[in-house]
Amino acid sequence: MQATRTPDPARRNPDSTKAILEAALALARDEGWSKVSIEGIAARAGVGKRTIYRWWPSKGAVVLDAYVSRLQEAPYMSPEAAATDDLRADLVRVLNDTWNMVSDSLPLLAALIGEAQHDPDLAARLWERLIAPSSEPVQARIRLAQDRGEIAPDADPFRAAELIYGQIYLRLLVTPKALDEGFLEDCVDLSLRGLRVRP
Amino acid sequence: MQATRTPDPARRNPDSTKAILEAALALARDEGWSKVSIEGIAARAGVGKRTIYRWWPSKGAVVLDAYVSRLQEAPYMSPEAAATDDLRADLVRVLNDTWNMVSDSLPLLAALIGEAQHDPDLAARLWERLIAPSSEPVQARIRLAQDRGEIAPDADPFRAAELIYGQIYLRLLVTPKALDEGFLEDCVDLSLRGLRVRP
Numbered sequence: 001m002q003a004t005r006t007p008d009p010a011r012r013n014p015d016s017t018k019a020i021l022e023a024a025l026a027l028a029r030d031e032g033w034s035k036v037s038i039e040g041i042a043a044r045a046g047v048g049k050r051t052i053y054r055w056w057p058s059k060g061a062v063v064l065d066a067y068v069s070r071l072q073e074a075p076y077m078s079p080e081a082a083a084t085d086d087l088r089a090d091l092v093r094v095l096n097d098t099w100n101m102v103s104d105s106l107p108l109l110a111a112l113i114g115e116a117q118h119d120p121d122l123a124a125r126l127w128e129r130l131i132a133p134s135s136e137p138v139q140a141r142i143r144l145a146q147d148r149g150e151i152a153p154d155a156d157p158f159r160a161a162e163l164i165y166g167q168i169y170l171r172l173l174v175t176p177k178a179l180d181e182g183f184l185e186d187c188v189d190l191s192l193r194g195l196r197v198r199p
Numbered sequence: 200m201q202a203t204r205t206p207d208p209a210r211r212n213p214d215s216t217k218a219i220l221e222a223a224l225a226l227a228r229d230e231g232w233s234k235v236s237i238e239g240i241a242a243r244a245g246v247g248k249r250t251i252y253r254w255w256p257s258k259g260a261v262v263l264d265a266y267v268s269r270l271q272e273a274p275y276m277s278p279e280a281a282a283t284d285d286l287r288a289d290l291v292r293v294l295n296d297t298w299n300m301v302s303d304s305l306p307l308l309a310a311l312i313g314e315a316q317h318d319p320d321l322a323a324r325l326w327e328r329l330i331a332p333s334s335e336p337v338q339a340r341i342r343l344a345q346d347r348g349e350i351a352p353d354a355d356p357f358r359a360a361e362l363i364y365g366q367i368y369l370r371l372l373v374t375p376k377a378l379d380e381g382f383l384e385d386c387v388d389l390s391l392r393g394l395r396v397r398p
Contacts, residue, residue, distance in 0.1 A: 034317060110316045113372060117306075117313030118233060124375070131373050159366075162374065163389055166365025167358075173312060173372060174330050175361070176323070190362055194393025 012055055019045040020052060024059070025066040025105070033111035036063065060115045060122040067112065068129050071101050087145045088188055091164070094137045095184040106179070110172055135161040142195070155195050163191045211254055218244040219251060223258070224265040224304070232310035235262065259314045259321040262307065267328050270300050286344045287387055290363070293336045294383040305378070309371055334360040341394070354394050362390045 023044035028036050036059050042049045056062045083090055102109055112130075116123040139157040146153055151160075167187045171179040222243035227235050235258050241248045255261045282289055301308055311329075315322040338356040345352055350359075366386045370378040 107316075114313035114316030117309045117372065127373065127375055159385070159389060162366050162369055163362065166367070166369040167361050168365070169373060170361055170365040170368050173316065174326065174368060176326055186358070190358060190393060192393070194389060194391070198397060 016045070016047050016051060017055075020047060020062065021066040021069050024062040025070070025108075028063050028066075028108050028111075029105055033063075033108065033115070038062070057121060058119065060112060060119055061125060063108065064112055064122065064125055064130060067102075067105075067109065071098065071130065071134060073101065083141060083144055087141065087150055088192060090141050091138060091188045091192075092185050094141065095164075095168075095188065096181060098134055099181060099184060106172060113169075113173060135165055138164060150197060151195050152197050160191065160195055163195075164188060167191075215244070215246050215250060216254075219246060219261065220265040220268050223261040224269070224307075227262050227265075227307050227310075228304050232262075232307065232314070237261070256320060257318065259311060259318060260324055263311055263321065263324055263329060266301075266304075266308065266311065270297065270329065270333060272300065282340060282343055286340065286349055287391060289340050290337060290387045290391075291384050293340065294363075294367075294387065295380060297333055298380060298383060305371060312368075312372060334364055337363060349396060350394050351396050359390065359394055362394075363387060366390075 020041060024036065024041045027040055027044055031040075038049055038052050038059055041059070041062060042052055045052075052062060056065065112122070112126060116126045138161045142151055142155070142157040142160045145151040146155070146157070164187050167190070168179070168184065171177060171183065177183075219240060223235065223240045226239055226243055230239075237248055237251050237258055240258070240261060241251055244251075251261060255264065311321070311325060315325045337360045341350055341354070341356040341359045344350040345354070345356070363386050366389070367378070367383065370376060370382065376382075
């Protein structure tokens with residue numbers, strides 16, 4: 001399930017890439033997922049369809065890359081450089097930084113994950129480019145807290161991130177209840193109850 | 200988002216309902232989600248298309264009901280009648296009972312949730328008929344454990360169920376790692392770490 005079907009992205013024209021990604025995101029948000037097409041993206045970006053098909057195999061792959069390029073602007077905490085003494089506050093900050101980048105386009109993220117259930121290539125890209133990288137700062141901060149003796153040494157940072165993010169994705173995709181900043185804080189608190197070293 | 204568009208299901212013919220639901224589930228599993236159609240279900244069940252459209256608004260709604268009818272055969276623990284003294288074992292048993300009913304058709308459950316991202320009526324049905332009811336035994340067992348002083352009195356049983364199920368749905372829909380009985384046990388253990396009363 002490796003996403004290796006496209007040529008080296010470093011060889012893309014940066015200006016047309018930017019135009020394509022911005023057009024894809026704008027179309028998806030303005031018109032809704034089902035109205036997005038490669039033709040529509042090409043028209044809005046002022047490029048030919050073949051330019052898009054050269055670099056992306058599907059509309060899902062274009063919209064995903066647009067999403068990823070936005071998330072890369074998020075001020076993710078580097079745990080070595082910016083971790084404070086407050087584990088809870090640092091984890092809440094990571095979640096809020098992501099949240100601020102995606103909260104205006106949650107239906108689009110849900111649509112991408114929905115589409116990935118029918119498209120193994122998109123599923124692999126989604127994991128490798130978006131979901132896995134976005135949980136890495138949480139895992140790094142958990143590891144730092146283990147080094148500092150705050151988190152139980154037997155806790156697996158990957159599973160700890162699943163514990164936190166599972167609650168969030170369940171609300172995004174399934175549960176008709178509020179998904180907001182207060183909920184993000186509660187997800188951190190409920191998860192840390194079981195992860196912290198007991199006094 | 201209430202799923203109230205169909206007439207009273209009690210007025211359906213039980214034999215043709217059973218044939219339709221079995222045909223939908225068999226088609227979805229044999230051919231894959233994208234190949235399922237109302238026409239195909241009708242042909243396999245030996246009924247007319249209009250019979251199906253009278254009771255269900257979409258193929259997703261039919262497949263969902265087929266799923267629900269199978270899950271209703273699961274030997275869900277009634278916490279009053281069948282809870283043992285072992286909270287962990289009881290929660291693992293609830294998850295395993297569900298698991299045994301769905302593990303041969305996980306891609307279908309994922310496809311239903313994927314389809315629900317584009318279909319608000321299906322999303323409402325999915326929550327009301329499948330996801331919410333399937334978490335109720337977990338919530339009931341958590342409440343019983345609170346009454347017995349084993350689970351922290353400030354823990355919200357609904358959030359506790361989100362903590363457990365979030366991890367499972369994240370793997371089902373997003374994370375390319377094993378989703379098996381060992382993982383279900385680990386989800387219970389990791390969640391109970393933070394929910395149990397501390398000695």
